[in-house]
Amino acid sequence: MLGIIVRRLVATIPVMAVVALCVFSLLYFAPGDPVTIIAGDQASPADVARIRATLGLDRPFLVRLGDWTWRILQGDLGTSIFTNIPVTELIAQRVQPTLSLMLVTLAFAIAIAVPLGVAAAATAGSVVDRSVMALAVLGFSVPVFVVGYVLAHVFAVELGWLPVQGYTPIERGLGPWFANLILPASTLGFVYVALIARVTRAAMLDVLAQDYVRTARAKGLAPRAVLFLHALKNAAVPIVTVIGMGIALLIGGAVVTETVFAIPGLGRLTVDAILRRDYPVIQGVVLLFSAVYVLMNLAIDLLYTLLDPRIRY
Amino acid sequence: MPLITRRTALAVTAAAAMPIGRPALAQSGARTLRFVPQSDLAALDPIWTTGYVVRNHGYMVFDTLYALDSAFRVRPQMAAGHEVTNDGRTCTITLRAGLRFHDGTPVLARDCVASIRRWAARDGFGQTLMAHTDELSALDDRRLRFMLKAPFPLLTQALGKLSSPVPFMMPERLATTDVNQQIREAVGSGPFRFLPNEWRQGASAAYARFDAYLPRDEKPDGMAGGKHVNVPRVEWRTIADPSTAMSALRTGEVDWLETTTPDLLPLASGQKGVTVSTLDPLGTYMLLRFNSLLPPFDDVAVRRAVLRAVNQEDYLAAMAGDAAYYRECKAFFPCGTPLSTGAGGEVMDGRLDAAREMLKASSYDGRKVVVIASADQPLLAPVGEVTADLLRKLGMQVDLVTTDWGTLLARRASQKPVAEGGWNIFHTFAVAPEFMSPASHLGLRGTGRAGWAGWFSDPTMEALRTDWFAAEDDAAERRIAAAMEREAFAQAPYVPLGQVRQPTVYRDVVRGIFPASAPLFWNLDK
Numbered sequence: 001m002l003g004i005i006v007r008r009l010v011a012t013i014p015v016m017a018v019v020a021l022c023v024f025s026l027l028y029f030a031p032g033d034p035v036t037i038i039a040g041d042q043a044s045p046a047d048v049a050r051i052r053a054t055l056g057l058d059r060p061f062l063v064r065l066g067d068w069t070w071r072i073l074q075g076d077l078g079t080s081i082f083t084n085i086p087v088t089e090l091i092a093q094r095v096q097p098t099l100s101l102m103l104v105t106l107a108f109a110i111a112i113a114v115p116l117g118v119a120a121a122a123t124a125g126s127v128v129d130r131s132v133m134a135l136a137v138l139g140f141s142v143p144v145f146v147v148g149y150v151l152a153h154v155f156a157v158e159l160g161w162l163p164v165q166g167y168t169p170i171e172r173g174l175g176p177w178f179a180n181l182i183l184p185a186s187t188l189g190f191v192y193v194a195l196i197a198r199v200t201r202a203a204m205l206d207v208l209a210q211d212y213v214r215t216a217r218a219k220g221l222a223p224r225a226v227l228f229l230h231a232l233k234n235a236a237v238p239i240v241t242v243i244g245m246g247i248a249l250l251i252g253g254a255v256v257t258e259t260v261f262a263i264p265g266l267g268r269l270t271v272d273a274i275l276r277r278d279y280p281v282i283q284g285v286v287l288l289f290s291a292v293y294v295l296m297n298l299a300i301d302l303l304y305t306l307l308d309p310r311i312r313y
Numbered sequence: 314m315p316l317i318t319r320r321t322a323l324a325v326t327a328a329a330a331m332p333i334g335r336p337a338l339a340q341s342g343a344r345t346l347r348f349v350p351q352s353d354l355a356a357l358d359p360i361w362t363t364g365y366v367v368r369n370h371g372y373m374v375f376d377t378l379y380a381l382d383s384a385f386r387v388r389p390q391m392a393a394g395h396e397v398t399n400d401g402r403t404c405t406i407t408l409r410a411g412l413r414f415h416d417g418t419p420v421l422a423r424d425c426v427a428s429i430r431r432w433a434a435r436d437g438f439g440q441t442l443m444a445h446t447d448e449l450s451a452l453d454d455r456r457l458r459f460m461l462k463a464p465f466p467l468l469t470q471a472l473g474k475l476s477s478p479v480p481f482m483m484p485e486r487l488a489t490t491d492v493n494q495q496i497r498e499a500v501g502s503g504p505f506r507f508l509p510n511e512w513r514q515g516a517s518a519a520y521a522r523f524d525a526y527l528p529r530d531e532k533p534d535g536m537a538g539g540k541h542v543n544v545p546r547v548e549w550r551t552i553a554d555p556s557t558a559m560s561a562l563r564t565g566e567v568d569w570l571e572t573t574t575p576d577l578l579p580l581a582s583g584q585k586g587v588t589v590s591t592l593d594p595l596g597t598y599m600l601l602r603f604n605s606l607l608p609p610f611d612d613v614a615v616r617r618a619v620l621r622a623v624n625q626e627d628y629l630a631a632m633a634g635d636a637a638y639y640r641e642c643k644a645f646f647p648c649g650t651p652l653s654t655g656a657g658g659e660v661m662d663g664r665l666d667a668a669r670e671m672l673k674a675s676s677y678d679g680r681k682v683v684v685i686a687s688a689d690q691p692l693l694a695p696v697g698e699v700t701a702d703l704l705r706k707l708g709m710q711v712d713l714v715t716t717d718w719g720t721l722l723a724r725r726a727s728q729k730p731v732a733e734g735g736w737n738i739f740h741t742f743a744v745a746p747e748f749m750s751p752a753s754h755l756g757l758r759g760t761g762r763a764g765w766a767g768w769f770s771d772p773t774m775e776a777l778r779t780d781w782f783a784a785e786d787d788a789a790e791r792r793i794a795a796a797m798e799r800e801a802f803a804q805a806p807y808v809p810l811g812q813v814r815q816p817t818v819y820r821d822v823v824r825g826i827f828p829a830s831a832p833l834f835w836n837l838d839k
Contacts, residue, residue, distance in 0.1 A: 020767060038356075040363030042476065047435070048726070054493040080353040082362075083514045091349065093513060119368045148557060157560050163559040165552055166573035190822040231501070240672075264516030272515055272553075275689065277719050 001241035005302070012294045019290040020072065023283050024065055031058070034081045034277040055081060057279075069284070077287070078280030087284035089271060097167045101257065102175065102250050104185040109192035110243065114194070114232075117200025117239075121208060122227055124201075132197055137145075139194025144253050144285060148187040148260035165262035184261040188253045192246055199242040203235035210234075236307045244300035251289055333378050345546040346823065346839050347567040348832070349558045353551040354518045357507070358495040365744070369425040369831045373520050373547070374415075375501030377482030378406060379473030380537040383594075383650055385749065388537035390529065391420065391482060391502070400518075408455045411675030413525045414484050415506045422451035428489035429457075429472070432480040432491040439480065439780065442471045467782065469751060475536060475830055476747035483710055497825045503750070504528070504540045504546065504835050520548040520834075531834045533827065537609035540835035543825075547834050555691070562587065562818060568839065569819040571832050574691050575634030581818045588817050590636065593830045595745035596814035598647040599628065600756060601700060602807040604737050605769045607729055609682065609709075614675035616805035621660055622668035625811040631695040634815045641811045645757060645801040648812060650749035652794035653786075657802030661809075669708055682708040683731050684738045687718045692813065695778060696740045725766045739766070744830045745812065753783045756807050757797060769806035794807065 012312035036043075043051075050060045056067075071078060075086035120132035156164040162183055168176040207213065216226045226295045255267035266306055267284055304311045352366050359371030380390040390397075395406040410668055412419050412420035428675075433439030443449075448460040459468060481503075485498045499507040505520035528539040550567055552558040559577045562568045563584050563799050569582070570593075573581070581589050601623070603610035610616050629639035642648035643658035682704055685695025695811045701713040716724070716735075721739065729735045748754045758764045759771030784790040819826060825837035 013737075033723045033726075034718075034719075036726055037719055038362045043435075045819075051493045054491070080514075084356070084497070085514065090514065094515070107787055152557070157563055160564065164564050165557050166550070166561075166566070180636050189430040251478070259487055259554050262550070262554065262557055264513055268553065272355070275717060276355065277717055278458055293467075297503055 002018035005298070008298045008301070010117070012298070015064060016290060016296055017211065018213055018288065019068070020283075020287060021065075024068060024141070027277075027279050027282060028061055032277045035240070037276055038081070072287075075168060077284035080281050081278050087280050088283060091284060091288060092268065094264060094266045094269045097263050098254055098258070098267060099252055100167075100170065100181055100264060101184055101188065101263060102247075103176075104181045105189045105192060106243070108185050109113070109189040109246075111198055112189075113193040114200050114239065117197040118227055120197065120201040120230060121204030122223075124205060129201075132201070136194040136198045137194075138195075140189050142257045144187060144191065145260050147190050148184070148257060151183050151187055152261070168265045180261075180263075184257045184263060188250065188257045191253065192249065193224060195246055195249070196239065199241050200235065203238045204231055207231045207235045214264045234313070235306070237304060237311075240300055240303055240307060244296055247296045248293060251293075262286055315357065330839055332670045339716050344544055344546055346544045346834065346837075347548050347550055347554050347835075348571065349561070349567050350549050350832075351568045351571045353515055353553070354512075354549060356495060357499040357512075359481055360432055360478045360492060361495045361786070366478065367478045368479055370499070370518070370549075371479055371501075372479050372503070373505040373834060374503045375479075375483060376412075376503045376540075376763070377473060377480055378408075378482065379469045380451060381470075381473050381475050381535055381746070382537040385535075388479060388531070390473070390537060391425075392810075397468065401466075402461045402677045404459040404460075404461065404468055404804075405452065406457050408457075409529075410455070411525065411527050414502045414708055415523055416484070417525075418484060419454070420482065420502050421485070422452045422457040424485045424488065425482050426746050427485040427585055428482045429480060431483075431488045431490070431492050432478060434476050436474070436480070438467075438471045438474055438577050438629075438750075442468060443751060462498050465782070465788035466785070468554050470750070471752070473536075475752065476744060479481075492567045502526070502823055505540045510552075515550055519548075520547045521545065535829060536831075536833075542835050543838040544834065558817070559576070562820065565820065568577045568818070568823050569826070569832075572815040575638070575816075575820055578635065578816060578818075579717055582717055585599055586821045587818060588733070588814055588821060590826070590831060591814040592817045592826070592828060593651045594660055594828045595647055595813060595830065596638075596640065596812035597742045598642070598745050598748050599692075599696070599740070599742045599810035600807045600808055601696075601738060601740050601768075602756070602767045603805070604735065604809045605806065606762070607730060608674070609680060610617050610675045610737055612676045613804055614671060615677050617660070617803075618668045618671035618675060618677075618707065619704070620805040620808050621671060622663065622703055623661060623664040623810070624664050625661075625809075627703070628696055628699050629813065632692055633815075638816060639691065639813045641812055642809055644809060645748075646750075646754070646794060647745035647748050650745055652749060652751075652791060654791065654795040656795040657799035660763065660802050665706060672709070678708060678710065681731070682737045683712045683714060683735070685721050685724055685736045686713060687714045687716050687721045689717045692742060692815070692828055693740055696810070700738060700740065723808050728762060728768065740810070742813075746830050751778045751794065751797060757801055759806070767806065769804070771800065771804055771806070774800050774804070774806075779787075 035048055039048050039051055079086050080090055118131045120129040123129050152164050155162050163180055166180055168180050170177040213226060213231055216230050254265060255271055257263045258267040270285045346591055347587060350366050352730050354366055354370055355366050357363050359367045377390050378392045379387050382388050391408055393409045393414060395404055397404045408420060433443045439784045443463050445463060445465040446459055447462050449455050474480055484500055490496050504523055504526045506523045508519040508521055522542045522545050528541050528578050533539055555574045555577055555808045558570050559573055559580055562570055580591060581587050603616050605611055625641045627735060633639040643661045644653045644655040646653040684697055684700055687693050697713050697715055701711045705709045724736055725739055755765040757774055759769055759774035761770035779795055781790060781793040823837060823839050
């Protein structure tokens with residue numbers, strides 16, 4: 001197992017290198033420039049040239065790429081052009097809100113979607129099944145920001161139960177931390193619930209048609225034990241796969257959710273950095289997201305071997 | 314045995330569903346003013362960058378030697394006063410006694426000298442001032458002296474400049490930073506101390522009252538007068554989404570929104586305990602800028618045709634919605650400012666048929682006009698469509714390119730032909746004080762390729778501007794300004810689109826918000 005992990009980790013290096021090259025090239029060739037934003041309206045072309053030179057943005061592509069790569073290899077992601085804060089520090093400030101949002105969303109989605117999917121499969125064709133599928137269609141169809149606004153309006157503005165916006169660090173207490181995450185996690189989790197519920201239902205339907213399930217029932221096992229101990233365990237591989245793939249969905253959705261609920265997370269940092277053309281921050285965050293995605297896939301691959309002993313690498 | 318019983322599950326569910334309250338309310342004291350700025354505070358140096366949000370941060374942390382009152386008269390602020398020699402070539406400014414920076418060090422004349430030099434390296438008015446200056450030096454701890462090449466009556470007006478970059482005074486150790494590099498700390502002598510450890514870029518910034526601040530005795534008036542701080546702490550909360558910001562105000566999570574969008578105003582107007590008002594009595598001056606280098610707008614006849622066709626009401630209604638939040642202004646100096654005369658403005662009669670005839674008689678050859686528009690600036694988002702529609706009605710071919718502000722700025726800087734990434738028209742805005750004086754009015758500069766985007770060239774306008782600097786009294790200044798406006802209506806470097814007063818919204822717990830061209834946090838209470 002350790003060998004597999006090491007091999008896979010080594011294999012991520014060329015992937016990350018390609019991602020890094022793509023990110024750098026895209027930003028280099030994309031229109032826009034932080035200098036024009038910094039300099040403001042009154043700046044003369046000479047002022048703009050001076051600021052560009054100070055920031056090192058007037059150097060040739062290969063020189064900048066080489067310099068950036070060398071710094072990345074030393075663990076230095078650079079410094080934000082605007083805030084003057086090291087990118088690693090900015091990311092560190094923003095990791096907790098995004099991680100919290102993603103974890104609570106995952107927990108929320110799995111806790112709701114898996115039982116719904118199992119229930120739908122167990123009662124295939126019934127009202128329960130159709131209701132779950134209707135909910136799934138709704139989840140896929142309604143944009144994240146619409147869900148967010150509706151939830152915020154009902155539960156924060158009208159009922160006053162929860163805060164509309166913001167994030168409270170977990171160090172200030174579990175209650176406030178969780179209160180700030182309920183609405184965003186519900187918003188972001190809505191589409192995720194739909195996705196996992198559908199996949200769970202399909203996987204369960206497939207497994208429930210297997211001979212060993214019929215045997216388990218014939219043995220007189222309780223229906224719940226058949227569903228959750230035998231069928232669900234064997235349907236877990238596709239469910240885990242879709243949960244893992246959904247991490248990318250979460251990262252994308254977090255950008256919108258963090259904006260709607262004013263959560264100072266990595267998604268918002270990325271959008272702000274793109275709008276300001278804060279190159280070091282964009283590059284740092286995209287690299288981080290890529291690494292997270294690659295490592296998440298590795299973790300899921302390893303999880304397969306635990307869920308299904310037949311799978312070997 | 315199941316790990317979780319039904320009872321436990323029910324209890325957990327019930328606990329999760331219980332109202333948890335609004336932790337945000339508990340995080341700060343009751344007298345902390347929670348303010349939502351127009352955008353995130355991403356930088357701390359108001360000289361290095363000219364964004365309005367950074368300027369507003371500057372007004373909290375830093376102070377100025379002079380300031381303008383509500384009638385745009387220059388008043389001393391950090392200065393106790395100044396003396397000008399009879400020949401008008403030496404001006405000595407004396408600082409008020411007892412001024413201190415937030416780090417406890419006294420404010421000295423040499424700090425001010427370094428601050429003025431750094432500001433002047435970035436600001437157009439400052440550059441003009443320094444071009445008239447032979448020597449700027451500190452005579453002692455409290456006196457600084459300008460030795461001028463020739464009398465410069467606008468010296469104190471330059472040092473009291475309202476618009477970005479504002480000549481803020483900093484400690485010498487910060488003010489000697491290269492103007493192309495950001496200062497590392499926000500330490501000033503203004504009425505609030507910036508709390509760097511609480512700055513979470515993208516989320517919040519916090520300021521505490523500076524207890525050693527010495528307010529002037531005069532009553533507050535515009536940006537001048539006594540800055541008495543009544544709230545111990547101000548927090549800026551970044552909420553990028555206007556709808557969320559409005560909800561946060563309605564639930565009491567924040568106290569004051571610097572601005573909001575017109576579509577959300579009905580929510581605030583109908584809410585008890587919430588006031589909708591405007592901050593800046595003059596509003597924001599909107600304009601449509603031509604690229605005078607490229608055809609078809611290198612032909613003044615084409616520019617005049619568009620100038621004539623514009624109906625400001627179309628633009629203003631699209632930008633601000635309610636007529637209470639805008640005013641027409643057919644003038645090149647913003648209406649309500651001292652030099653605004655509107656001389657020559659009768660050519661903007663909005664007669665489309667006449668404008669069509671003018672276009673036919675011009676050199677316009679049916680080529681496509683590229684209008685670049687920004688979708689992420691709420692005020693500017695609708696104007697691209699209005700202009701495209703107008704130009705089509707006028708008989709022009711139009712290519713409307715909508716993008717984000719960063720991309721627009723980059724493209725705007727290009728002097729290349731349209732086919733190589735150039736452009737023909739963009740729209741922008743400025744707070745009225747920015748365009749109230751020929752000294753800082755970029756749109757009227759006629760310096761061609763070396764000037765502001767659009768690169769309007771007009772030696773007559775430049776000569777008038779030079780004359781204005783030498784004007785001996787207010788009457789002479791106004792006379793020259795009127796001539797500049799007439800010249801502008803004849804040459805049409807841009808089209809004035811009117812003035813929009815952006816709404817500000819606050820809860821009634823905040824008292825004493827007063828009109829100014831920036832949100833000010835002194836003399837108000839909570």
